Each structure stands twice: as structure tokens, then as C-alpha cells.
Amino acid sequence: MQSRLTKDNIVRDMHSSDKKKGYQEALSFRHKDGSFSAFGDKDPKGSVWLTSFLIKSFVRAQKYISIDEHVIRRSVDFLVRSQLETGCFQETGKVFSSYMMGGLGQKRGQKNLGRPQGALTAYVLMALMETGRDINDSIIELGIQCMNHELRARNNSLDPYTLALVTLANIKYNSTSPDAQFAFETLHGKAWKDGKSILHY
Incomplete structure (x- = not known):
């Protein structure tokens, strides 16, 4: 059994020929509250x-194996409980790669807007949204509002990774909304072409 749960391990195991084994491995890193962490119960949260x-x-x-x-449902409930009053979500456990969270830095001299x-x-x-489960609309709406408030407050300093995630979430929620259009245009504004006219972000 692996001693640490990582994104690479999950991708490898859940896409292997023995997906059921990968699923069972992942369950060994589950907390009683429905959450998961890199070291399971060895992590406080x-x-x-x-x-x-x-x-x-x-x-x-x-689509391929039986998932409890x-x-x-318990994992969804954990995420819902992790929502702040602002509507945004905040990490509660350890994150070993800050890049997973997108750009966390700020430009030098920029007003401190918080993390x-x-x-x-x-x-x-x-x-x-991808679960297809019955999620209270207000939870999603508040999250979208908070996410887009940050987008408009920080659009010049957000990195392409963060902008891409925000754009995808907006499109998944409502692809024709002004927020989705603004997010896409902001992301596209970060693009540059190389000598072969290939877009990079």
C-alpha cells in the first residue's frame, strides 16, 4: 500500500486496468468526515x-466500477461545510504543492488583498457541479459570486492557471454570462504567440 496520496498516484491508479484497486487504495486515505488527505488519519485535517x-x-x-x-455524498458534504461566509472555499489541510492552488503571490507593491x-x-x-448530485443552488451561486469578485479585483495579477480554472468554472455554470465572457477575455489577454503562431499562456 502506498504511504502517501498524491495527484499522480490518483491519476495512475484510477486510470489503470485495475481501477477497483486504485479506488480501494484511495479509501485508505479517507477521514471520518468524508475528506481525504495525503497521509490519511496521520494528518489532523x-x-x-x-x-x-x-x-x-x-x-x-x-462508468467502469462500483463506487459507494x-x-x-460524505465528501460533497465536507466540501460544502468548507465554504466560507463569503462564498469562497479555503484549504483546511496540507497542500504540498502551492501550484495546485494556482498563483498565490502578488505583484510587488500591490495592495494586500489577502490570500x-x-x-x-x-x-x-x-x-x-460535475457530481450531478443535488447541490443547493445557493452554494454554487455564492461560490461563483465570490470567485468572480476576486477575478475582477485581481485580474491583472492572477496567473494563467488560476484564470483558466475560473474561466472553466464560469463556463460550466453559465457559458453565456458576462462573468464567463470577462474571464475568457482576461485569460486570452495573457496569451502570447511564439514563432509558429502557437498560443501560450
């Missing part, structure tokens, strides 16, 4: 990001 990633993996794996609905939460909020919202 579960990770919002990792739990979101696993929910997406489990939902997709349901209770596992998904960016847009990337994580976008990722959680996409996971919740």
Missing part, C-alpha cells in the same frame, strides 16, 4: 483540494 480531485475521479470511474454513493482563493473555489465548484 482533510484537504479540500485533494477531496475535490478525488470526487471528480470517483464520479468518472463510476455514501463515499461521494487568493479563486483557483481553489473554481476547482471545488467544478467538482460539485
Whole structure:
């Protein structure tokens, strides 16, 4: 059994020929509250990001293997409880790669607006929407509002990774909304072409 749960391990195991084994391995890193973390019960708290990633993996794996609905439901409930009053989501456990969360830095001299939460909020919202489960509309709406408030407040300083997640979440929620259009245009504004006219972000 692996001693640490990582994104690479999840992708490898859940997409292998023995998906059921990968699913069982992932369950060994589950907390009683429905969350998951890199070291399971050895960690004091579960990770919002990792739990979101696993929910997406489990939902997709349901096409091929039997996934306990209770596992998904409990994980969804954990994410919902992790929502702040602002509507955004904040990491509760350890994150070993800050890049998973998108750009966390600020430009030198920029007014301190607090730690960016847009990337994580976008990722959680996409996971919740992808489950197809009955999620209270207000939870999604508040998350979208908070995410887009941060987008408009920080659009010049957000990195392409964060902008891509925010854009995808907006499109998944309402592809014709002004917020989705603004997010896409902001992301596209970060693009540059190389000598072969290939877009890079």
C-alpha cells in the first residue's frame, strides 16, 4: 500500500486496468468526515483540494466500477461545510504543492488583498457541479459570486492557471454570462504567440 496520496498516484491508479484497486487504495486515505488527505488519519485535517480531485475521479470511474454513493455524498458534504461566509472555499489541510492552488503571490507593491482563493473555489465548484448530485443552488451561486469578485479585483495579477480554472468554472455554470465572457477575455489577454503562431499562456 502506498504511504502517501498524491495527484499522480490518483491519476495512475484510477486510470489503470485495475481501477477497483486504485479506488480501494484511495479509501485508505479517507477521514471520518468524508475528506481525504495525503497521509490519511496521520494528518489532523482533510484537504479540500485533494477531496475535490478525488470526487471528480470517483464520479468518472463510476462508468467502469462500483463506487459507494455514501463515499461521494460524505465528501460533497465536507466540501460544502468548507465554504466560507463569503462564498469562497479555503484549504483546511496540507497542500504540498502551492501550484495546485494556482498563483498565490502578488505583484510587488500591490495592495494586500489577502490570500487568493479563486483557483481553489473554481476547482471545488467544478467538482460539485460535475457530481450531478443535488447541490443547493445557493452554494454554487455564492461560490461563483465570490470567485468572480476576486477575478475582477485581481485580474491583472492572477496567473494563467488560476484564470483558466475560473474561466472553466464560469463556463460550466453559465457559458453565456458576462462573468464567463470577462474571464475568457482576461485569460486570452495573457496569451502570447511564439514563432509558429502557437498560443501560450
